Amino acid sequence: MQPALSIAELVKRYPTGVEALRGVTLQIEAGEFFGLLGPNGAGKSTLIHCSTGLARPTSGSIEVFGHDAIDDYEQARLAVGLAPQELNIDWFLTVEETLDYHGGYFGMPRAERRERSRELLDAFSLTPKRDDRTRTLSGGMKRRLVLARALMHRPRLLILDEPTAGVDVELRLELWHYVQRINSEGTTILLTTHYLEEAEQLCDRIAFINEGRIVAQGSSDELSSEYGVTSLEDAYLGLVGRKELSRAHVGSDAP
């Protein structure tokens, strides 16, 4: 089976000269639940932007289910659903229109769009808000809408860029249940998050990215043993060079 995402020697240098990605090589298998962890500015969002056509790589290659993300962008993008970190919703549209237009951009016929948007409005508890303008929604509702929009065209690879940042416990758990279910049904998921317990609970494999490079990858246990620690959190603190913040140290230093 083709990998869901295959990235080789990816370099992204912005016009300002900042090199956000410095030769990233990464493979995510079809059906995997994959976590990408790293500090702010490590290159997570740039990697996602390059994979979805929002940024143009300087060099290297990206394939989505075997389709080159640049030369065969149409097929590559059809396979990807992106829920970005920013709540980038069109203020002029209603909730239902947001889903309908997105489905249209991905070539879904009207009847299919109508059925799918009803299904997602229901799944994300947005049905009572369907005719509301998006700018009137609360932050949590906007987050739900961004997630529903990413799923509208039934992507085979769902990219969630910090989907639970700033959301309440209820929505976080709802989201976890939903993505676990669609992952078990075959959707590949790439998750970036700062919540390590979230990555630990959800992801089959995790990669650490730092300063534009993948520095380690494996299961949560494999990463812990690679860093000679007992938890993913301590492995992460090892990555960012802040071992002194380890809860184990805090506990032992306590009077």
Added chain:
Amino acid sequence: MTSSQIRFVSLVRREVNRFLKIKRQTVGAPLLETFLYISVFGAALGSRIDKLHGIDYVVFVIPGLILMAWATNAFSNNSSSILQQKFQRAIDDQLSSPASPLQLLLAFSLGGFLRGMLVAVLTFVVASVLVDLPVDHVLVLVPALLLVGFFFAQLGVLIGVRAEQFDDVSVAQTFVLQPLIFLGGVFYSASLLPEPFQTLTHFNPVYYMINLVRYGFLGYTEANVALSLTLLTLATGALFALNRHLFVTGWKLRV
């Protein structure tokens, strides 16, 4: 419809939906503005101004007003729509879709083009009720107006893509577009100007556009019709080619 057609129609629908949702601002206000021009130059001033080249002053002015309505609305719609979507990052939904650069460019262009056409047609209808407005050369008038609309739609897209703040759009509109239109001869005949202003007017591209449209309506022109039509076609084609190149490379859209 094929997936690609659904995609394109959805992109255009989004742009049309946007300006129709704020139609008091996007259609009502320009219509009122044009009506005020006709009132001031027709009823108030027109009766005190001699005929120009054997044509009643208000009738002489109306073709330019129709052109101005199409041009300014096509420009301002597209520049504002693109900049607003860039600001909200809502444009990422279209940019990460499988739509081709050409589809995106045409859809963004058509939003303003159709808004300009709507205001221009309504202006024509209102003007026809108020004064006896002839249409002497429909085969020149229709292609000339379509080209003018498409030219300014392309210019609006270019400025919207280039803009990084709202000031960038208003500067282009206030300090470049409005002077070119006003000094191109909407409200007067360039042959009445003293030198060197008469010669300078010949360097203003809007002068040729106004002459074409005036010829189409009234049969009067100060510029060579075939040459003007050729130059307008070439300028529109060149601007479209530039925009197409920018959309393919992702300039200022895909970082």
